[in-house]
Amino acid sequence: MQTKFLLTDSQIPKAWYNVVADMPNPPAPVIHPGTGAPVGPEDLAPLFPMALIEQEVASQRFIPIPEEVLELYALHRPSPLYRAHRLEKSIGTRSKIFYKYEGNNSSGSHKLNTAIPQAFYNMKAGRTRIATETGAGQWGSAMAIAGSFFGLEVKVYMVKVSYGQKPYRRMLMETYGATVVPSPSRDTNTGRAILEQDPDCNGSLGIAISEAVEDAAQRADTSYALGSVLNHVILHQTVIGLEAKEQMAMAGYYPDIVIGCHGGGSNFAGIAFPFYADKAAGKNVRLVAAEPASCPTLTKGVYAFDFGDTAKLTPITKMYTLGHSFMPAGIHAGGLRYHGASPLVSQLVHEGAIEAQAYLQNAVFGSAITFARSEGILPAPESSHAIHAAVIEAKRADEGGVEKTILFNLSGHGFLDLAAYDDYTNGRLVDHEHSEDNIQAVLGNLPKVSL
Amino acid sequence: MQTKFLLTDSQIPKAWYNVVADMPNPPAPVIHPGTGAPVGPEDLAPLFPMALIEQEVASQRFIPIPEEVLELYALHRPSPLYRAHRLEKSIGTRSKIFYKYEGNNSSGSHKLNTAIPQAFYNMKAGRTRIATETGAGQWGSAMAIAGSFFGLEVKVYMVKVSYGQKPYRRMLMETYGATVVPSPSRDTNTGRAILEQDPDCNGSLGIAISEAVEDAAQRADTSYALGSVLNHVILHQTVIGLEAKEQMAMAGYYPDIVIGCHGGGSNFAGIAFPFYADKAAGKNVRLVAAEPASCPTLTKGVYAFDFGDTAKLTPITKMYTLGHSFMPAGIHAGGLRYHGASPLVSQLVHEGAIEAQAYLQNAVFGSAITFARSEGILPAPESSHAIHAAVIEAKRADEGGVEKTILFNLSGHGFLDLAAYDDYTNGRLVDHEHSEDNIQAVLGNLPKVSL
Numbered sequence: 001m002q003t004k005f006l007l008t009d010s011q012i013p014k015a016w017y018n019v020v021a022d023m024p025n026p027p028a029p030v031i032h033p034g035t036g037a038p039v040g041p042e043d044l045a046p047l048f049p050m051a052l053i054e055q056e057v058a059s060q061r062f063i064p065i066p067e068e069v070l071e072l073y074a075l076h077r078p079s080p081l082y083r084a085h086r087l088e089k090s091i092g093t094r095s096k097i098f099y100k101y102e103g104n105n106s107s108g109s110h111k112l113n114t115a116i117p118q119a120f121y122n123m124k125a126g127r128t129r130i131a132t133e134t135g136a137g138q139w140g141s142a143m144a145i146a147g148s149f150f151g152l153e154v155k156v157y158m159v160k161v162s163y164g165q166k167p168y169r170r171m172l173m174e175t176y177g178a179t180v181v182p183s184p185s186r187d188t189n190t191g192r193a194i195l196e197q198d199p200d201c202n203g204s205l206g207i208a209i210s211e212a213v214e215d216a217a218q219r220a221d222t223s224y225a226l227g228s229v230l231n232h233v234i235l236h237q238t239v240i241g242l243e244a245k246e247q248m249a250m251a252g253y254y255p256d257i258v259i260g261c262h263g264g265g266s267n268f269a270g271i272a273f274p275f276y277a278d279k280a281a282g283k284n285v286r287l288v289a290a291e292p293a294s295c296p297t298l299t300k301g302v303y304a305f306d307f308g309d310t311a312k313l314t315p316i317t318k319m320y321t322l323g324h325s326f327m328p329a330g331i332h333a334g335g336l337r338y339h340g341a342s343p344l345v346s347q348l349v350h351e352g353a354i355e356a357q358a359y360l361q362n363a364v365f366g367s368a369i370t371f372a373r374s375e376g377i378l379p380a381p382e383s384s385h386a387i388h389a390a391v392i393e394a395k396r397a398d399e400g401g402v403e404k405t406i407l408f409n410l411s412g413h414g415f416l417d418l419a420a421y422d423d424y425t426n427g428r429l430v431d432h433e434h435s436e437d438n439i440q441a442v443l444g445n446l447p448k449v450s451l
Numbered sequence: 452m453q454t455k456f457l458l459t460d461s462q463i464p465k466a467w468y469n470v471v472a473d474m475p476n477p478p479a480p481v482i483h484p485g486t487g488a489p490v491g492p493e494d495l496a497p498l499f500p501m502a503l504i505e506q507e508v509a510s511q512r513f514i515p516i517p518e519e520v521l522e523l524y525a526l527h528r529p530s531p532l533y534r535a536h537r538l539e540k541s542i543g544t545r546s547k548i549f550y551k552y553e554g555n556n557s558s559g560s561h562k563l564n565t566a567i568p569q570a571f572y573n574m575k576a577g578r579t580r581i582a583t584e585t586g587a588g589q590w591g592s593a594m595a596i597a598g599s600f601f602g603l604e605v606k607v608y609m610v611k612v613s614y615g616q617k618p619y620r621r622m623l624m625e626t627y628g629a630t631v632v633p634s635p636s637r638d639t640n641t642g643r644a645i646l647e648q649d650p651d652c653n654g655s656l657g658i659a660i661s662e663a664v665e666d667a668a669q670r671a672d673t674s675y676a677l678g679s680v681l682n683h684v685i686l687h688q689t690v691i692g693l694e695a696k697e698q699m700a701m702a703g704y705y706p707d708i709v710i711g712c713h714g715g716g717s718n719f720a721g722i723a724f725p726f727y728a729d730k731a732a733g734k735n736v737r738l739v740a741a742e743p744a745s746c747p748t749l750t751k752g753v754y755a756f757d758f759g760d761t762a763k764l765t766p767i768t769k770m771y772t773l774g775h776s777f778m779p780a781g782i783h784a785g786g787l788r789y790h791g792a793s794p795l796v797s798q799l800v801h802e803g804a805i806e807a808q809a810y811l812q813n814a815v816f817g818s819a820i821t822f823a824r825s826e827g828i829l830p831a832p833e834s835s836h837a838i839h840a841a842v843i844e845a846k847r848a849d850e851g852g853v854e855k856t857i858l859f860n861l862s863g864h865g866f867l868d869l870a871a872y873d874d875y876t877n878g879r880l881v882d883h884e885h886s887e888d889n890i891q892a893v894l895g896n897l898p899k900v901s902l
Contacts, residue, residue, distance in 0.1 A: 002460050003525040009453050074454040075537075075827045086526075104555045106829045108866070148824040168619070171869035174876055176824060373599040373627060376526045378557045415559070415866040418622035425625055 001085060005247040007078035012070055017238040019273040019344055020231070021061035022280040024351065027231070027343060028318035029451065031305060036450045039315050046217050047224040049125030052118065055232035063235065065117070072116045072149055076105035077239065081247035086374040093394035095404040096253060099387075100244045100271060101377065102411050106172075109335075109380065109412030110267045111142035111227050114236035119146035122223045129153040129222040131215035133183065133208030136162055136334030136382070137169025138412060139227030144178035155222075157183035157191075157211040160203035162334055168416050183208040190214050190311045204327055205338050210311030217313075228264025229308065229319075229342050237270025240409060245274055248407065255285060255407035257393050261385035262289035262298060262356065263335045265342025271409035272354065273344075279353065289345065289356045290389035292364075294329040294432035297322055297341045298349050298356035302442055305449040308340055316447050319346040322434070323442030329432035331361050332420035333381040357389055360431040364388045365424040368414070380412035381420050452536060456698040458529035465516055468689040470724040470795055471682070472512035473731040475802065478682070478794060479769035480902065482756060487901045490766050497668050498675040500576030503569065506683035514686065516568070523567045523600055527556035528690065532698035537825040544845040546855040547704060550838075551695045551722060552828065553862050557623075560786075560831065560863030561718045562593035562678050565687035570597035573674045580604040580673040582666035584634065584659030587613055587785030587833070588620025589863060590678030595629035606673075608634035608642075608662040611654035613785055619867050634659040641665050641762045655778055656789050661762030668764075679715025680759065680770075680793050688721025691860060696725055699858065706736060706858035708844050712836035713740035713749060713807065714786045716793025722860035723805070724795075730804065740796065740807045741840035743815075745780040745883035748773055748792045749800050749807035753893055756900045759791055767898050770797040773885070774893030780883035782812050783871035784832040808840055811882040815839045816875040819865070831863035832871050 020027060029038040041053045048056070055063060065073070084097040102110035122130060130152055134140025140156040147154035156178050163170060163182035170180045183203045184191035190210040194201050201207075209226070216224035226233060241258075248254060258275045260268030272287040279285050289298055301320040308314035310324055319341045326339035341349075348354045361381070368384035370391070371377070379387055386408040397404040414421065423429045471478060480489040492504045499507070506514060516524070535548040553561035573581060581603055585591025591607040598605035607629050614621060614633035621631045634654045635642035641661040645652050652658075660677070667675035677684060692709075699705060709726045711719030723738040730736050740749055752771035759765035761775055770792045777790035792800075799805045812832070819835035821842070822828070830838055837859040848855040865872065874880045 001522070003522070004460055006457055006459060008457060009455055071452070071454070072827075075533075082526075106823065106827050106864070112827075145827060149827070167873075168866070168869040171873040172829065172866075175820065175829065175869065175872040369626065372557065376523075376557050376563075376596060376600075378623065378626065413557070415619070415623075418619040418626065421626040422618075422622040 003083055003085060005081040005250045007243060007246060009074045011246065012073050012077050013065065013239050013242040015062035015064050016235045017242055017274050017277065018058055018061055018063055018235055019276055020059050022277050023347065027347060031316035031449050033307065033312055033314060033316055036448055047213065049121045049127060049223060051121040051125065052232045055235055056230060066120060069117045069120050076112060078243045079104060081244055083251060084375055087371055090370055090374040091391055091394060093398050095394040095397045095406055097390055097394060098248065098251065098255070098407045099410045100240055102240060102267070102409065103380070103413035107138060107142035107145055108415065109138040109142070110237060110240060110270060111139045112145060113239055113270070114227065114233045114266065115142035115146035116149065117236050118225050119150045119152055123150040123152060127221060127223045129155065129219065130225045131155045131212040131222050132225040133157045133205065133212045135159045135205045135337060137166050137416065138335055140178070140180065141169060141172050142227065143225055144173040144176035147178060148176045154178040155215065156180045157185060157208040159183055159205060159208050160201070161330060165419065166416060183211050185211060188214045204310060206310035206324055209309035210313050213309065213313045228266040229340060231344060233266050234269040234273070234342055234344055237266045238273050240270035241272060241274030244271055244407060253405045256404045257286045257288060257406045259288045259290060259386045259389045259406065259408040261336060261382050261411060262291040263382060264338050265345040267409050267411035269342060269345050276348065276353065287354045288389055289354060290385040291356060291358050292331055292333055292336050292385065293358040293360045294331045294434055295322065295337050296358040296434050297339065299358040300434060300439060302439065303346060303350045304446050306340060306446055316449060317343045319343045320349065321442065322439065323445055325445065331432060332417060333361065333385065335382040336385065359385055359388050360433065362424070362429050362431050365429060367391045377410065378414045379410055380414045381417050383411040386410065454534055454536060456532040456701045458694060458697060460525045462697065463521055463524050463528050464690050464693040466513035467516060467686045468693055468725050468728065469509055469512055469514055469686055470727055471510050473728050474799065478798060482767035482900050484758065484763055484765065484767055487899055498664065500572045500578060500674060502572040502576065503683045506686055507681060517571060520568045520571050527563060529694045530555060532695055534702060535826055538822055541821055541825040542842055542845060544849050546845040546848045546857055548841055548845060549699065549702065549858045550861045551691055553691060553718070553860065554864035558589060558593035558596055559867065560589040560593070561688060561691060561721060562590045563596060564690055564721070565678065565684045565717065566593035566597035567600065568687050569676050570601045570603055574601040574603060578672060578674045580606065580670065581676045582606045582663040582673050583676040584608045584656065584663045586610045586656045586788060588617050588867065589786055591629070591631065592620060592623050593678065594676055595624040595627035598629060599627040605629040606666065607631045608636060608659040610634055610656060610659050611652070612781060616870070617867060634662050636662060639665045655761060657761035657775055660760035661764050664760065664764045679717040680791065682795060684717050685720040685724070685793055685795055688717045689724050691721035692723060692725030695722055695858060704856045707855040708737045708739060708857045710739045710741060710837045710840045710857065710859035712787060712833050712862060713742040714833065715789050716796040718860050718862035720793060720796050727799065727804065738805045739840055740805060741836040742807060742809050743782055743784055743787050743836065744809040744811045745782045745885055746773065746788050747809040747885050748790065750809040751885060751890060753890065754797060754801045755897050757791060757897055767900060768794045770794045771800065772893065773890065774896055776896065782883060783868060784812065784836065786833040787836065810836055810839050811884065813875070813880050813882050816880060818842045828861065829865045830861055831865045832868050834862045837861065
C-alpha cells in the first residue's frame, strides 16, 4: 500500500507549460490604466524585467526553465504526491483521493515556485531591489527567501491587519533579510493619502499592490513582483501539475477531478493547467476551483475589465472581479481574499472549461481537522478549501454510487495559522457569505475600456 | 549536481538498530527511586506497556518495526538527505556537508519517529490515555499527533514559560485533540506543592516530568511517555541514521564526522548510533554531540546516578547530569534545556566513543541564518547547534588543509521559533554560559545508590 509517489531531482520539469497554446481563444488584451488602450511590452518595462514581460505574452506551449532556477527548485522540488489512504478511510469514501503537497519549503507554500524565477530574471536584468505586497504572508515570505538567494533587496508592503495578526510571518521575512512595513504605509503617496482619510485603515491586498507598484515605478533599480494572477506567475506554477501528472502515472491512476483552492489563481492553475492540456485534447477531466464564500470572485463576481488594485495604478485586465474597491471580510484564509482573479483562469471559467465552488470557513476548517488528524499534515486555511472540495466531491460520488479518482493541491501548511485553528476549535470562527446585492455596485465602478 | 538523495516508501527501515548489541560494556543498571536497588520490568509496568519495557532492556541488534508503525512512518518517512552545496559555497569550505532533514512533518521535528510507536504499543496494551510533558513543544506536538492516529487521549504538562511564550505550540497540540496545561499545574500533588512554595514558578522539564509521571502512576488507563533519554526512545530514532547510511551510499560518500544537537540525546543518537555500529567494527568516524553552553550536560556535567526529574519520582539512571534540581537559563533552544542525558549516549561519551562540544546561542543563530539564506530551510534553534558544529568542523578542516565529509542531523524547522530569530536579528539575544562552580553543588545532591 504505497503512500507517497516521489520523483528525483532529475525529474524536475525542464520547461513550464503555457496554457495559452491550448486555449480555444487568445487571451483578452491587457489595458493601460491611463489611456484605456491595450498595453505594449514597453508600458510594463518600468515594473518588470523584459524576460518576465515576454513570458506574460508568450504563446509557445513550453518555456524552458533556466539552469539556475532548476538548481534552486531542487532545494524543495519535486514535491511529494500522496495517496490519502487514511483520509479516505476517515470519511468512509470508495473514491481514491490523492494530493500534491507544496508546503515542504520555508515559505510554507507553492509561492516559492514563482518567487525563485522572478528573483532570477530580475537579477539577470540588473535590478537590485524588489517591491511587493503580501496579504497572509506566504508570498512575501517566498519573495524574501528568493531575494536572499540572489542577493536582492526586498521591500514588502504587508496588509496591516495581517501585519498585526501574524508577527511570525513578518519575522520570517525579516530573517531572510526583507524589509516589511504595514500597508497602508507612510512610504508611498497612495499609503499617505489613504491614511489621511482613514488613519485606522486595516489595509487590503488592493491597497498594498498599489503601494508596491508605486514604489517600483519610481525607482530604476526596483521591480514590482506579484505572487499570483499574472500569466507569468501562473506559468511558473505549472511545475506542480507537470510533476503531478508523472506521479499519478506512477500511482497508476488518472484523475477524474483536479481541485485547487482559488484566490488569485496561481496554485489552482499550477495543478490544473497541465491537466487542461489533456482536456483540450479530449480527455474527460473536471477542473474545480474552490474559493471562500466570503470572497466568491469566480462564483459571484462579474467577468469584466477591472483594475488589479485599489488606487487604479495597475494595468486593467479582463477577469472575474468583485470590484477593485472590494473590502473582504477578515476570514482566516488571507491568501484567498482578493477581489480579482487570474485572467487565464477567468477566461477558462467563462468558457466553461473550469468549474468554481464556494465554501464557508467553518465547514472548511472541519475538513481541515479531519485531514490533519488522518494524514498528519496541518493544512493552511487556504489549502483547506481544496481539501473540503475533495471531501464534498468524494461524498457526492459515494451518494451517486460511483467511484472517482480525485486529485487536489495541498498548497501549504498551517503552522503560522494556528490562531485560526484555535478560533475554530473554540467556536469563535464566524462565517461570512458575500451578498449578491453588493455585486451590482461593482458594475457601475468598472473602468472605461476602448478596444 | 545532485542536491537531494531520496528513498522510497519501501526503503523505510524494517527494524530499529539497538546500539546495546555493539557497546563494549553492558548498560549500567536502572535504579528504583524508592529502594535504591536495580529495577525490574514489573517496577516500570505502571508507567509503560510491556512491549516498550522489553525494548528498554533489549540486547538484540535489530528489533522489527511493526507493520502499523511502518504505515504511519510512510506519512513522513523516509526523510530527505541533502548535499548542502549552497552552504558550502556560502562559508567557502572545501569540505562536503550533508544533512538529514527531519522537519518535514506536522510535529516539525524527529519526535514523531518515537511518538508513533509509543502510541501504537500503548494502544495494543489497552491503554487509552497518555500523560507526558513538553518543554519547547516539539515532543508534545508529536505525541498529540500520534495519539490522534490511534485514538488515544493525550494530556500534556507544558513547562509554564514555554506555555506563555509559544501559544502556537499549545494550539497545535489542541488541534490534534490533546489537553495542555501549564506546568507546574494544580492537577498533581507535585505541581500543587511547588505552586504553594512559589506561585510564580516558571517550571522546568524536570518538574513537568514529575507531574506527568505522577499522573500516569495513579491511573490504570494511563501510560507515561517520554520524548528522549530512555533506551526505547533512542531505539526508535535510529531510523534516521539507518536511512542516512543508505543515502550517503547513494551520494557516494561516507562521513568522517556525524553531528547531532544534544538535549536528552534522541536526535543525536538517532543519526549517530547506526554509524557507531561501523565505528565499533573499526571504521574511522567521529560522532559529535553539540549542546548549548548554558546547559552543558555532556561537556561540564558529572557522570553519575541521578534522577530524571525534580520531584525524584523517576527511576535513577547513570548519566551525565547537571543535577536534577538544575534550572537552565531561558535560551531559545528549549528542547536542549535538560539537566540529564541519555544513559546510552552518556556511557559512550564516558568511554570516549562520542565527543561533545558546547556553543553559545548567538554564534549558533549566526550559523542558522547563514544556513537559512543559503539552503532555504529555516532551522529550529535546537538543530542550529548541529549546523554550527558542522560549520566549525568545516572551517577547522580548511585551516588544517584537509577536506572532510560532514553529516549532520537537521532535526526540525523553526517556524514556531521565529520570536527567537526576531530577538537575534534585533540584537536582543543574551548569551548564557553555565558556570563550572555550580557543578560542585550537584555532587552533594545525588541520590544514594546501592549496587
